[in-house]
Amino acid sequence: MVETLLEATARVLVREGYEGTTTNRIAEVAGVSVGSLYQYFPNKDSLVTELMERHVGEMMAVFDEKFEELEDVDMPKAVRALVEAAVRAHAVAPELHRVFVEQVPRYGNFDVVREAESRIEKGLRGFLERRGAETAPEDAGLAAFLVFRTVEASTHAAVLERSEHLTDGRLVEELTALVLRYLLPRTTTGHSR
Amino acid sequence: MVETLLEATARVLVREGYEGTTTNRIAEVAGVSVGSLYQYFPNKDSLVTELMERHVGEMMAVFDEKFEELEDVDMPKAVRALVEAAVRAHAVAPELHRVFVEQVPRYGNFDVVREAESRIEKGLRGFLERRGAETAPEDAGLAAFLVFRTVEASTHAAVLERSEHLTDGRLVEELTALVLRYLLPRTTTGHSR
Amino acid sequence: MVETLLEATARVLVREGYEGTTTNRIAEVAGVSVGSLYQYFPNKDSLVTELMERHVGEMMAVFDEKFEELEDVDMPKAVRALVEAAVRAHAVAPELHRVFVEQVPRYGNFDVVREAESRIEKGLRGFLERRGAETAPEDAGLAAFLVFRTVEASTHAAVLERSEHLTDGRLVEELTALVLRYLLPRTTTGHSR
Amino acid sequence: MVETLLEATARVLVREGYEGTTTNRIAEVAGVSVGSLYQYFPNKDSLVTELMERHVGEMMAVFDEKFEELEDVDMPKAVRALVEAAVRAHAVAPELHRVFVEQVPRYGNFDVVREAESRIEKGLRGFLERRGAETAPEDAGLAAFLVFRTVEASTHAAVLERSEHLTDGRLVEELTALVLRYLLPRTTTGHSR
DNA sequence: AATGAATGAGCGTTCATTCAT
DNA sequence: TATGAATGAACGCTCATTCAT
Numbered sequence: 115m116v117e118t119l120l121e122a123t124a125r126v127l128v129r130e131g132y133e134g135t136t137t138n139r140i141a142e143v144a145g146v147s148v149g150s151l152y153q154y155f156p157n158k159d160s161l162v163t164e165l166m167e168r169h170v171g172e173m174m175a176v177f178d179e180k181f182e183e184l185e186d187v188d189m190p191k192a193v194r195a196l197v198e199a200a201v202r203a204h205a206v207a208p209e210l211h212r213v214f215v216e217q218v219p220r221y222g223n224f225d226v227v228r229e230a231e232s233r234i235e236k237g238l239r240g241f242l243e244r245r246g247a248e249t250a251p252e253d254a255g256l257a258a259f260l261v262f263r264t265v266e267a268s269t270h271a272a273v274l275e276r277s278e279h280l281t282d283g284r285l286v287e288e289l290t291a292l293v294l295r296y297l298l299p300r301t302t303t304g305h306s307r
Numbered sequence: 308m309v310e311t312l313l314e315a316t317a318r319v320l321v322r323e324g325y326e327g328t329t330t331n332r333i334a335e336v337a338g339v340s341v342g343s344l345y346q347y348f349p350n351k352d353s354l355v356t357e358l359m360e361r362h363v364g365e366m367m368a369v370f371d372e373k374f375e376e377l378e379d380v381d382m383p384k385a386v387r388a389l390v391e392a393a394v395r396a397h398a399v400a401p402e403l404h405r406v407f408v409e410q411v412p413r414y415g416n417f418d419v420v421r422e423a424e425s426r427i428e429k430g431l432r433g434f435l436e437r438r439g440a441e442t443a444p445e446d447a448g449l450a451a452f453l454v455f456r457t458v459e460a461s462t463h464a465a466v467l468e469r470s471e472h473l474t475d476g477r478l479v480e481e482l483t484a485l486v487l488r489y490l491l492p493r494t495t496t497g498h499s500r
Numbered sequence: 501m502v503e504t505l506l507e508a509t510a511r512v513l514v515r516e517g518y519e520g521t522t523t524n525r526i527a528e529v530a531g532v533s534v535g536s537l538y539q540y541f542p543n544k545d546s547l548v549t550e551l552m553e554r555h556v557g558e559m560m561a562v563f564d565e566k567f568e569e570l571e572d573v574d575m576p577k578a579v580r581a582l583v584e585a586a587v588r589a590h591a592v593a594p595e596l597h598r599v600f601v602e603q604v605p606r607y608g609n610f611d612v613v614r615e616a617e618s619r620i621e622k623g624l625r626g627f628l629e630r631r632g633a634e635t636a637p638e639d640a641g642l643a644a645f646l647v648f649r650t651v652e653a654s655t656h657a658a659v660l661e662r663s664e665h666l667t668d669g670r671l672v673e674e675l676t677a678l679v680l681r682y683l684l685p686r687t688t689t690g691h692s693r
Numbered sequence: 694m695v696e697t698l699l700e701a702t703a704r705v706l707v708r709e710g711y712e713g714t715t716t717n718r719i720a721e722v723a724g725v726s727v728g729s730l731y732q733y734f735p736n737k738d739s740l741v742t743e744l745m746e747r748h749v750g751e752m753m754a755v756f757d758e759k760f761e762e763l764e765d766v767d768m769p770k771a772v773r774a775l776v777e778a779a780v781r782a783h784a785v786a787p788e789l790h791r792v793f794v795e796q797v798p799r800y801g802n803f804d805v806v807r808e809a810e811s812r813i814e815k816g817l818r819g820f821l822e823r824r825g826a827e828t829a830p831e832d833a834g835l836a837a838f839l840v841f842r843t844v845e846a847s848t849h850a851a852v853l854e855r856s857e858h859l860t861d862g863r864l865v866e867e868l869t870a871l872v873l874r875y876l877l878p879r880t881t882t883g884h885s886r
Numbered sequence: 887a888a889t890g891a892a893t894g895a896g897c898g899t900t901c902a903t904t905c906a907t
Numbered sequence: 908t909a910t911g912a913a914t915g916a917a918c919g920c921t922c923a924t925t926c927a928t
Contacts, residue, residue, distance in 0.1 A: 132412055136922060138890095147889045148924080158923060219325055220409040250488075256481050259469065260461055264485070267460030268453055276452065288449050292457070295443075295488040308912085330898060340914045341899080351898065501891085518798055523919060533893045538920065602799040605711055642867050645855065646847055650871070653846030654839055665835065674835050678843070681874040715901060717911095726910045727903080737902060 116154050118144045120168065123161045128209045132217035135162075163223040169210055170226045177203040177234070184241055189248065189298055192241070194290045196261075200269040201286060208273050215270075235262045242297075249297045261293055309347050311337045313361070316354045321402050325410035328355075356416040362403055363419045370396040370427070377434055382441065382491055385434070387483045389454075393462040394479060401466050408463075428455045435490075442490045454486055502540050504530045506554070509547045514595050518603035521548075549609040555596055556612045563589040563620070570627055575634065575684055578627070580676045582647075586655040587672060594659050601656075621648045628683075635683045647679055695733050697723045699747065702740045707788045711796035716740075742802040748789055749805045756782040756813070763820055768827065768877055771820070773869045775840075779848040780865060787852050794849075814841045821876075828876045840872055 122144035126135045137158050141148045155161045180199030184192040204211065239258035242249055251257035272285050279285040315337035319328045330351050334341045348354045373392030377385040397404065407420075432451035435442055444450035465478050472478040508530035512521045523544050527534045541547045566585030570578040590597065625644035628635055637643035658671050665671040701723035705714045716737050720727045734740045759778030763771040783790065818837035821828055830836035851864050858864040 131414075137924080138922070141890095149889050149926085150887080152924070153887070216413040221324070224409075251481065251484075253477070253481070256472065256477060259464070259472075260481060260485055263460040263464050264457040267456040271452070271456050279449065284446070284449060288444065288446070288453060291444075292453055292485075292489040295492045296485040299488045299492070329896085331896095334915095342901080342914050343912075345899065346912070517800075522917085524917095534920075535893050535922080536891075539891070544919065602803075605798075606795040607710075637867065637870075639863070639867070642858065642863060645850070646867060646871055649846040649850045650843040653842040657838070657842050662838065665838075670832070670835060674830065674832070674839060677830075678839055678871075678875040681878045682871040685874045685878070716903080717901070720911095728905085728910050729908080731903070732908075 115146070115150065118146065119151055119154060119161065120165050123165050124207075124210055127162070127165075127213045127217070132162075132213070132219070137161075159223065162218060163226075165210075166214055166218070166223055167226045169207060169214065170230050172206050173203040173211075174230050174233075176206055181234075181237065185244075189245065190290070190294055193293045193297065194286070196238075197265055197269070197286050197289050197293065200265045201272075201280060204269045204273040205280070212274060231262070231266075235259060238262055250299045251297065257297070261296070265289065265293065308339070308343065311339065312344055312347060312354065313358050316358050317403055320355070320358075320406045320410065325355075325406070325412070330354075352416065355411060356419075358403075359407055359411070359416055360419045362400060362407065363423050365399050366396040366404075367423050367426075369399055374427075374430065378437075382438065383483070383487055386486045386490065387479070389431075390458055390462070390479050390482045390486065393458045394465075394473060397462045397466040398473070405467055424455070424459075428452060431455055443492045444490065450490070454489070458482065458486065501532070501536065504532065505537055505540060505547065506551050509551050510596055513548070513551075513599045513603065518548075518599070518605070523547075545609065548604060549612075551596075552600055552604070552609055553612045555593060555600065556616050558592050559589040559597075560616050560619075562592055567620075567623065571630075575631065576676070576680055579679045579683065580672070582624075583651055583655070583672050583675045583679065586651045587658075587666060590655045590659040591666070598660055617648070617652075621645060624648055636685050637683065643683070647682070651675065651679065694725065694729065697725065698730055698733060698740065699744050702744050703786075703789055706741070706744075706792045706796070711741075711792070711798070714741075738800075738802065741797060742805075744789075745793055745797070745802055746805045748786060748793065749809050751785050752782040752790075753809050753812075755785055760813075760816065764823075768824065769869070769873055772872045772876065773865070775817075776844055776848070776865050776868050776872065779844045780851075780859060783848045783852040784859070791853060810841070810845075814838060817841055829878050830876065836876070840875070844868065844872065 119140065122140045123135070126139050126143055130139070135158075137151055138148050140161065141151045144151070151161075155164070177199045180195050180202065183195045187195070235258050238261055239254050242251070242254040242257055242261075246254065249257070268285070268289050272280050276285065312333065315333045316328070319333050319336055323332070328351075330344055331341050333354065334344045337344070344354075348357070370392045373388050373395065376388045380388070428451050431454055432447050435444070435447040435450055435454075439447065442450070461478070461482050465473050469478065505526065508526045509521070512526050512529055516525070521544075523537055524534050526547065527537045530537070537547075541550070563585045566581050566588065569581045573581070621644050624647055625640050628637070628640040628643055628647075632640065635643070654671070654675050658666055662671065698719065701719045702714070705718050705722055709718070714737075716730055717727050719740065720730045723730070730740075734743070756778045759774050759781065762774045766774070814837050817840055818833050821830070821833040821836055821840075825833065828836070847864070847868050851859055855864065
């Protein structure tokens with residue numbers, strides 16, 4: 115039931131946008147009555163929030179899988195893994211992701227997102243501190259912030275408006291180069307002329 | 308009157324969020340009657356859209372001023388100018404900016420935003436093509452996309468959650484280094500150890 | 501519920517006129533909430549239209565019952581039956597009838613009325629054509645038009661402003677004479693001196 | 694100014710219907726400001742009422758002109774004059790007439806109409822009483838009522854939906870026959886076979 | 887547990903009317 | 908006298924939520 119309702123919520127959100135998403139419509143699409151909906155969820159927002167938590171959970175699961183590879187490899191491989199992790203995470207459910215970003219008003223529901231972002235950024239910072247000797251930036255915290263925002267924004271935008279560069283691998287390539295040159299400026303990285 | 312209403316709209320949006328923004332509330336805060344509101348704006352969304360257009364216009368004006376400096380200077384100066392332009396643009400009205408990004412559902416109203424973004428990205432691409440000989444990335448279009456998203460996301464996030472790094476200049480410094488190393492990887496740039 | 505709402509609509513229409521008929525008022529009089537009203541009727545006009553269709557349906561049912569007698573009787577009896585049918589139809593719900601005629605703006609909702617009128621007029625024409633040999637008017641279509649309008653208008657006006665002549669039977673008597681003399685001019689009909 | 698406003702009211706009524714007729718629209722069409730409108734008319738309904746009074750006045754002027762001929766001629770000529778008077782009166786401004794009948798809610802504004810109708814009916818009654826010796830109906834009041842309603846309804850309906858029978862003179866012919874046979878049943882009237 | 891009819895606060899919007907200029 | 912910007916009560920309608928069955 116909970117699953118059915120969350121799936122219906124996702125479908126309605128994607129199809130009709132946040133403003134067009136009513137509890138009666140969700141119940142209808144789920145094939146149950148509104149009353150049943152309210153027996154499993156206290157209010158409309160709890161549905162959306164739960165859906166968001168699950169979605170973020172899935173993205174993080176995909177991300178974490180690759181993110182763990184970072185420790186035992188050299189920097190080029192680590193950065194590439196990071197970028198690939200971001201791309202895969204964004205590819206989990208792009209339409210749902212878009213509706214969360216573009217349609218849902220941000221209140222408490224976005225705490226999950228902020229926590230996930232914070233966790234990634236902290237992980238990145240720890241990684242950079244552990245590799246301190248070889249990386250250029252002095253302030254690992256600031257570097258983690260910049261690298262995270264850079265990778266997140268680029269993959270996010272690419273998923274929504276440059277999907278062609280996702281499939282041909284060019285985005286991963288170039289974004290890896292960008293991050294790598296920032297972190298290891300002395301080495302000649304990537305495909306410079 | 309138009310000004311008063313738009314100011315009231317901005318205040319209500321920031322204070323109550325998009326969903327709490329009603330035309331009667333706007334009129335009340337503006338100190339006029341709903342009827343007057345509807346003599347100047349055909350419907351609720353037109354207020355929000357107009358406010359957004361003005362805000363984007365102001366951001367772009369601030370941005371463009373610095374952006375023009377890019378042509379006649381060397382790459383380090385040009386990239387620094389770009390980053391500073393982005394920071395200043397985001398500092399125009401951070402609270403209003405946040406409400407647009409976090410609260411307003413994206414439909415036609417975001418066309419202005421998309422146009423502005425597109426214009427900047429194209430400008431950046433032209434800039435990179437003109438400097439082709441000295442820059443590393445082969446695909447100026449992709450590079451412009453990455454640089455734009457990187458700078459936008461970093462300044463955006465910094466304005467909203469790392470304002471301390473804006474005032475001490477460290478964000479500008481580091482972001483400039485990041486972009487510069489991407490574009491000119493062979494030179495030793497910035498403050499590496 | 502549908503019945504309750506339609507009854508309430510009728511009461512409010514009669515009591516307050518069309519302009520004073522609001523959906524909240526109807527709901528209030530019906531003893532339900534506006535929300536319920538909108539669960540059974542898509543909008544305000546649909547209530548009025550439905551009420552009108554039922555009213556016309558009832559008038560026609562009453563009318564048709566007598567109208568069927570026309571075929572197998574002589575002309576005087578047939579014309580009297582016609583007039584009596586009209587009087588009875590108009591007596592079904594005079595106050596509601598008045599409000600439809602005097603208060604409700606005529607748009608699509610009056611299509612039922614026009615159809616009913618058209619059906620009666622066509623029936624009358626068929627009747628006249630079948631009795632062609634004995635009736636005076638050459639053009640059965642025109643005669644049907646005149647007879648229909650004459651009977652309709654007279655009974656209508658009588659119901660609304662000469663109800664005394666309805667109860668004493670004088671109106672039926674005289675109107676029958678009028679129609680009969682038109683259709684059968686050579687016979688001495690009715691109560692001439 | 695008063696003329697301009699009334700003309701504008703008529704135009705708006707015909708074009709937009711009663712519900713679409715707003716004082717601001719009237720003022721706009723009249724080329725003056727709403728304020729001016731309210732300097733000559735105390736409220737919206739007074740415009741409509743005044744327009745109705747004038748329209749009824751014009752119809753009655755046209756009607757009366759022919760109606761006066763009734764006295765000094767024989768019955769066939771008198772009845773024909775009556776019918777022609779009705780037709781001409783209805784042809785004065787058919788579109789405006791329609792909008793009054795079909796769109797304007799009947800309150801005090803229709804008093805003019807009721808007075809005019811009453812005057813005609815009384816006139817008819819007097820005429821019938823004066824011609825008592827030659828006419829059939831015993832009750833001149835009832836006969837006047839029937840003749841008036843018959844002629845009014847037939848010309849009214851013909852103007853709105855059988856205009857072809859107005860121009861070819863058939864309606865006048867047949868309606869005259871109808872009334873004449875009612876009033877003078879013993880004579881062979883009209884074009885019987 | 888499941889239903890879905892019923893609720894009603896509150897929304898966006900209109901328009902007859904006013905009144906300072 | 909003429910203006911038209913300003914008014915605000917009131918409308919039709921929506922939808923998150925409840926509760927008797």
